[in-house]
Amino acid sequence: MSEQNIGSDYHIPVLYYETLDILNIQPDGVYVDCTFGGGGHSRGILERLGPEGRLVAFDQDADAAQNLPEDDRILFVPQNFRYLKRFLRLNGINGVDGILADLGVSSHQFDEGERGFSIRFDGPLDMRMDQNGGKKASDILLEYDAKQLQDMFSNYGEVTNSKTLAQHIVQHRSVAELKTIDSFKGMLQPIIKGNPNKYLAQVFQALRIEVNSELDALKEMLEQIPSVLNTGGVAAIITFHSLEDRLVKIFFKEETFEEKIENPFENSYKEKELKILTKKPIVPSQDELKKNARSRSSKLRAVEKL
Structure with missing residues (x-):
């Protein structure tokens, strides 16, 4: 595929050649x-x-179809990748030679204001x-109590004043119209700390992860x-923030998320x-960073099945 044809206006695939090469x-x-x-990587x-x-393509976003x-040669499964094994089995596939996951939000989703x-x-x-059901971000902001909101913003967005933020939302949500992005940003103005764009990006990341159960889905897929x-x-996973990358790194190393309980009387x-193929994660080249600013936080980790 020639360089100018990689990806589309919908989404420019990150670490394109590196991912295809490591999938072998x-x-x-x-x-x-x-x-x-x-569909760039596909x-x-x-x-x-x-x-x-054969290629099996999963995507829960109806727009992707x-x-x-x-x-x-392509089979499209309009489902979340947390159901990977189930839908492979349903289609008579008992084993695959490679798995790719490019996590995060596509350029298309970021660029469509109504999303x-x-x-x-x-x-x-x-x-x-997946717009077929589930809570919207506005539902979460209106329904969660202060402790739930604080935990969400702290754990998923690493927001420094998550307690103040949560209390502020609970105090003002009855009078503020929390249905639109601008109304929410307006409500947050008095308590934004540091760089406003960075702060809001962290808040929005936390909300997005909660709405889509992103980390739970990732763990289930891994x-x-x-x-x-x-x-x-080979399994190749591209992450875009430390929360995702940490999960991938842990699973590739430990092959479990269960805490190990040491028992001196038992050989566990x-x-x-899995054999780790990337001692350190692969990151974008300077050339890619110049062409696609959204690739800057991406990391690729890969393992091979022994």
């Missing part, structure tokens, strides 16, 4: 793109697959990636990797199933 795509293999989005995979190869290429993801536009406070990958298969050694 076999022409007759079966691959999964857990976050189809604009098109790259399809270019390296032969006529017998409009980017599907006309290609019989409510960006602080740059006014629009409804929605933030749902836990399925060892049982879904064929021997020699478990044979490793």
